[in-house]
Amino acid sequence: MEKNIKNIEFNSPILSNIKKQTSNIDINTIANNWLTKYLDLFEKSDFFEKKELQKWSILFKEWDIDNNLYIVKKWLLSIEKSLANTKDTKQLATLKTWDFFGEWSIDKSDIKKEVTIKTIEDSQLLYIDWKNWLQNFIENNPIIWYSLLKHIIITTNQRLLESNKIITNNYEIDKYINSLKIINLKNVFWLIDKIKDILNVEYILYFEKHQIMESFLTLRYDSRESNKMQEKVFERAWYFLNLDDLFLECNVDKKDKIIVNKLWIWNEVFWYLILVRKNNIFNESDKKSFSSIANSLSWVIKKLFVDKEQRDKIYIEMI
Numbered sequence: 354m355e356k357n358i359k360n361i362e363f364n365s366p367i368l369s370n371i372k373k374q375t376s377n378i379d380i381n382t383i384a385n386n387w388l389t390k391y392l393d394l395f396e397k398s399d400f401f402e403k404k405e406l407q408k409w410s411i412l413f414k415e416w417d418i419d420n421n422l423y424i425v426k427k428w429l430l431s432i433e434k435s436l437a438n439t440k441d442t443k444q445l446a447t448l449k450t451w452d453f454f455g456e457w458s459i460d461k462s463d464i465k466k467e468v469t470i471k472t473i474e475d476s477q478l479l480y481i482d483w484k485n486w487l488q489n490f491i492e493n494n495p496i497i498w499y500s501l502l503k504h505i506i507i508t509t510n511q512r513l514l515e516s517n518k519i520i521t522n523n524y525e526i527d528k529y530i531n532s533l534k535i536i537n538l539k540n541v542f543w544l545i546d547k548i549k550d551i552l553n554v555e556y557i558l559y560f561e562k563h564q565i566m567e568s569f570l571t572l573r574y575d576s577r578e579s580n581k582m583q584e585k586v587f588e589r590a591w592y593f594l595n596l597d598d599l600f601l602e603c604n605v606d607k608k609d610k611i612i613v614n615k616l617w618i619w620n621e622v623f624w625y626l627i628l629v630r631k632n633n634i635f636n637e638s639d640k641k642s643f644s645s646i647a648n649s650l651s652w653v654i655k656k657l658f659v660d661k662e663q664r665d666k667i668y669i670e671m672i
Contacts, residue, residue, distance in 0.1 A: 388424055388451050388504070391497055395424065395479050400486045400493075404478045412470040412478075418463055420484040422455045427477040433469045442469065446641075456505045458483045515638035522642045525551050526649055536657050538582065542574050544653060545626075548646055549576050552639070558603060558627040560587075560594075570594055570625065572603065593625065610634055614643050616651040624654060 395401045403426075406412060413419045415435055429449050433442040445468065448454055457464070463484075481490065491498045529547045533540050542559075549557050559574040563586070572585040585602055587594045593613055600607055605627075612635050616624040626647060628635075 388453065391500070392424075392426070392479075394494075394497065395481075398490075398494075400490045401479050401481050404480060406472045406476050406478070408472055408474050410472045410476075412472070413466055415467060415469045416465045418465055419455065420458045420463070420482050421480040422458060422483055423453060424479040425450055425452045425454075425476065426479050428475060429473040430476055431471055431473050433471065434467070435469070446637075447473070453505070453508070455480070455483075456509060459487065459505075515641070518638055519642050519645055522551050523645055523649070526646050530649060530653055533653075536653060538573075538657070539580065541654060541657060542576075542580055542582075544650065545574060546576055546579065548650065549628075552628065552642060552646070553630075553633075554628045555609075555631050556629050558605075558629070560625040560627070562623055575603065599627075605629065606631070612640065612643060614647045616647050616654065618651055618655050623658075624651070626650075 396403070404412075412423075412430065425448050427450055429447060431444055432446045432448065432454075433444050435442050448470075454470070481487075526544075526548060529544060533544075545557050545559055556576045557574075558572060558576075560570045561573050563569040563571055568589050570587050570589055572583045572587065575581075575583055587598055587602070590596075599605055605611070608631075610630040610633070612628050614626040614628065615622045616626060626643075628643060
């Protein structure tokens with residue numbers, strides 16, 4: 354079965370799934386990462402220090418002051434933001450091996466942090482106190498400093514481009530949602546087709562959790578067959594469904610790149626989207642866009658089912 358799930362990625366805040374996405378970092382990614390070229394120097398430098406944190410440790414909390422630039426030497430951390438008037442937090446992103454963070458401290462020392470960062474697994478960090486050691490580091494390592502600054506600028510620009518892409522995608526899908534006069538299955542399918550175009554995927558499969566038998570899923574829509582409702586029923590497996598059945602019954606090529614998005618309301622999963630690409634891989638920006646758009650779609654589909662339940666209730670009362 355392992356050979357069949359190598360292209361499957363589950364876009365979900367569930368920590369076990371995040372671990373799955375990052376458990377094996379490609380050796381070429383490590384070799385080509387700029388930070389790895391200077392890792393040994395950073396570790397031996399008097400300006401950098403090491404920090405080891407156990408799973409679920411807090412590096413710093415929202416509104417703490419922290420003047421350090423951090424490099425993730427090993428494993429996985431979570432960036433989280435507090436939700437208004439609750440004790441809950443929302444995960445904004447994850448940081449894995451060779452990522453860096455805290456670059457804002459280079460110019461804004463003693464500014465309170467606007468996020469909390471905690472470990473998802475045991476983690477190792479390298480860090481430098483920008484406020485106290487930046488000038489010394491630059492004087493002693495001008496060439497490395499230039500390369501480090503260049504890397505920070507390029508990566509920060511990439512992050513901004515990804516954020517703009519997510520904002521633009523959300524704006525487009527919200528525009529389509531707001532244009533709906535009524536919410537029915539035809540319009541839900543139309544919306545899925547629009548999502549396909551916005552996210553630049555070959556096709557989308559839409560599954561519903563069976564209303565009576567929760568251990569089954571029903572394929573309701575395949576964007577390759579526009580506006581045609583499907584009725585294929587699959588028995589659920591522990592991770593989603595039997596992938597051999599998916600490949601066979603839905604005519605999915607095993608070489609295709611696939612990502613599975615759960616659609617939920619208040620932590621209860623009701624539906625699934627499978628997004629498929631034949632050539633281009635899914636990057637982190639794609640996954641964030643999918644997750645955000647999936648949230649908007651969930652509420653549209655929820656409205657569809659609530660309206661149906663109300664109509665059924667009125668019909669029963671009339672009998």
